[in-house]
Amino acid sequence: GVPGPSGVRTNRISNHEFYCRVVELFGKLLSSQTEDGIAYRVDLRLRPQGQRGEVALPLKAYRTYYESWGRTWERMALIRARPAAGDIGLGKAFMEAIRPFVWRETVDYSEIEEIRGLKKKIDSTFARDDIKRGYGGIREAEFFVQTFQLLYGRANRHLRTHGTLDAIRVLREMKMAPEEDLVTLRGNYLFLRRLEHYLQMKEDLQTHTLPPSDEETEVIARSMGFPSKSDFLASLRLRRMQTKNMYNSLLGTREDVHAEALNLLEGKLSDEELSGYLSFRKVRHAGKCLINMKNIREHMSAFRTMQERSLIREVMPRLLENALTAESPDRALAGLESLLTTYDIKTAHLTAIMELKELMTGITKIFSLSPYLTRIFLSSHYYLDILIEEWSIVKSLGNMEGELRRTTEGSKDFNSELARYRRFEEVRSGMLFLLGILKTEDLFRGLSHLAEAIIKVILQKFGCNELSVIAFGKLGGREMTFGSDIDIVFVSGSPEAMTLAEKIMKVLTSYTDMGMLYSVDTRLRPDGSKGILVKDIEGYRNYYLKNARNWEIQALLKARPLGGNEKLSRSFINMAKDVILQRGSDIRKDDITAMRARIIKELSHEAEGMDIKLGSGGIKEIEFYVQFLQLHHARRFPEILVQNTLAAISRLAKKQILNPAERDTLFSAYEYYRRLQTFLRLNEEQV
Known part of the structure; x- marks a missing residue:
């Protein structure tokens, strides 16, 4: 209060009222108009309760407010807080009081929705051309950075910085976003802030839009270092598109992303601007x-x-946004172009694609990752038509057989129907695999079922009651991938069997307008390619017991009946087991090592780079090691005689032939190699 003549204080006010008046006076001093203008514009609306709240509060009141009613936008605002003047100790106490509110212990991803809502409110208030609060402006760059700070600042103290540029540097160091994107964001943020300075320097007004006249814009362009207005505006548009894309990647709604992609297709962008944006999109x-x-x-x-x-x-x-975010946007865009041009997609297809989101993503995956599947898919509307009707994930062998019988029944071109069905199943399975819906082992099983179903339908067509087909290799182990050969032998004692086997081979290897059905390898029959195509059980038994080389005994581990006469099939498998039990343990480690050395020397492509199939430490090395253990221990543990490599590893571990660490190493390495091999095959690389 004020002391009177009598010494009595009058007009007393509380400490709280006193500091409120000090703040009000402080604000007036800074923002009052003088002949030299104002010192600073002062905004006190960020205080609790905004314009309705008290301009000064005790620490306890701040703590209570933020704990009880604080909102996400206030957390974002307080990221920028720092003691600037006055009692620095009190300022530090304030920072400590708000710390639990700003840097919360738990991550609440629902706050992203609040940030989106705040930005939508800003968008509805300010013009799109506003370089601070509008499209791809300063605020969107800051929101992008501050969202990372809110989500991860509690666990990462270095993110608790009030400076946007410092926060971007920390994000780069922590690799929390692609470095190229953060470098671009930093450059764009500095560009927009510099432009903001030039706009406001002219009349000392708080403006964030370009001047309406061409002459003034030309002056701004030269101030920003551009030779012409058009160059400046092109750079500004590109930078704002880049910033908007980064904002959308984290905070954009589906409508935002859609609008951006539509702008690329219908907007008035120059070739230079569009090319620059495409480069930014990798x-x-x-x-x-x-x-x-x-x-x-x-x-x-x-x-x-x-x-x-x-x-x-x-x-x-x-589709365009999917393409630009694909693993290979160049390929995806080329595929998308073909979809509209040479493929001539129909309205009904577009309607279905719009409704089936996974199908839309799957088409982009095929374009991006597999030239092989892309070529098949774009060759005919048939594949998309069937995919739209049939989006089942896993098909059993019986399902495939039934579909094939219905497809080929009464067909004038049996071979072409088989080839078309095979290609459709490859497209369907490949799409599900690339989408991550189908596991690698399920893909292998499905492709093996496909080959088996085709062979069964061929056998049924020719009425092969006295003939059995035995699978070896990857088909025998149910481990086929794209481009795998099929290894088969024929068993029969019938005089007509040779003719039937030749018919089957002709169907499997004849060229159609869709190419050859399968590449078939029958060299695993006795005496290889020089031997006769069909033998009876005793012929096989005599050969394997007396004349077969070690690698042929090893190959028997994969033998599995595919179809035909069941009695002959059982007899062959029993014979194969007897041969393995009699001769398997005679195969020495040195024999396997010598065979591997010869393969590496004569067949592998290690000289041209890493050969994951035939090279040292690759697929074949794992298979040879597992097969040696099967042969060596089969007499003691006949249950380890299974065709599938991963199943064999598991059984060897159960019998303690492999310890848990060895099992895990072999399992993970084999799965990794086969998955990598599949991706390489989809990319039409011979592995």
């Missing part, structure tokens, strides 16, 4: 992709009716 050959984009735009106009136009504007941006 395409390797921006020039080629620019041509893809132009052709996509052109063919979108072929959809004439209002319904067609509405549909293509809904579906194509989704």
Whole structure:
């Protein structure tokens, strides 16, 4: 209060009222207009309760408010807080008081929705051209960074910084986002802040939009270091598109992402701007992709009716965004172009793709990761038509047999129907595998079932009652992948069996308009390619017991009947087991080692690079090791005689022939190699 003449204080006010008046006076001093302008604009609206709240509060009141009513946007605002003047000790106490609120112990991802809602509110208030709060502006860059700070600042103290540039540096060091993107974001943020300075320097007004006149914009362009207004505006548009894309990747809604992709297809972007944006989106050959984009735009106009136009504007941006986020955006864009041009996709297809989200993603995966499947898929509408109707994940052998019988029944071109069914199943299985829906072992089993079903249907067509087909190799182990040969031998004592076997071979290896059905290897028969195609059980028994080489005994481990006469099939498998039990333990470690050394020397491609199949430490080495253990221990543990490599590893471990560490090493290495081999085969690499 104020002491009077009598010494009595009048007009007393509390400490709280006093400091509120101090703050009000402080604000007026800074923001009052003078002949030299103002010192600073002061915004006190970030205090608790905003404009309705007290301008000064005790620490306890701040703590209570933030613990009880604090919102996400206030956490974002307080990230920037730091003691600046006055009682620094009190400022530090304030920072400690708000720390539990800003840097919460638990991560609440629902706060992302609150940030999205806040940005939507800002978008509805400010113009799109506002470089601070509008499209791809300063605020979106800050929101992107602050979201990472809110989510991970509790666990990572270095993220608790009030500076945006410092936070970007920490994000780079911690590799929490792609480094190239963060470098771009930093450059764009500095560019926009610099532009903000030039805009506000002119009249000392808080403006964030470009001047309306061309002359003034030209001045801004030169101030920013550009030779012309057009170059400046092109750079500004590209930078804002880049910033918007990064914001959308973390905080954008589906509508935001769709609008951005549609802008690429229909927006008034120059070739230079579009090419620059495509480069930012990690395409390797921006020039080629620019041509893809132009052709996509052109063919979108072929959809004439209002319904067609509405549909293509809904579906194509989704496909485009999928393509740009694919593993190989260049390939995906080329595939997308073909879908509209040479493939001539129909309205019914687009409607189905829009409804089946996984199918849409799967098509992009095929374009991006597999030239082999892309070529099949784009060769005919048949594959997309059937995929739309049939989106089952796993098919049993019986399902495939039934479908094949119905497909080929009464067909004029039996061979072509088989080839087409095989290619459809490869596209379907490959898509599910690339989507991560189908596991590697399920893919192998499915492709093996496919080959087996085809052989069974061929046997049924020719009425092979006195003939049995035995699988070896990857088909025998149910381990086929894309491009695998099928290894088979024929068993029969019938005079007509040779003719039937030749017919089966002709169907399997004849060329159709879709290529050859399978590459078939019958060299595992007695005497190899020089031997006769069909033998009876005794012929096989005599050969394996008396004349077969070690690798042929080893190959018997994979033998499995596919179809035909069941009695002959059982007899062959029993004979194979007897041979393995009699001769398997005679095969020495040195024999296996010598065989591997010869394969590495004569067949592997190690000189050209790593050969994961035949090279040292590769697929064949694991298989040879497992097969040696099976042969060596089969007499004691006949139950280890299984065709599948992973199943064999598991059984060897159960019998303590392999210890747990060895089992895990072999299992993980073999799974990894076979998965990698599958991706390489899909990419049409011979492995």
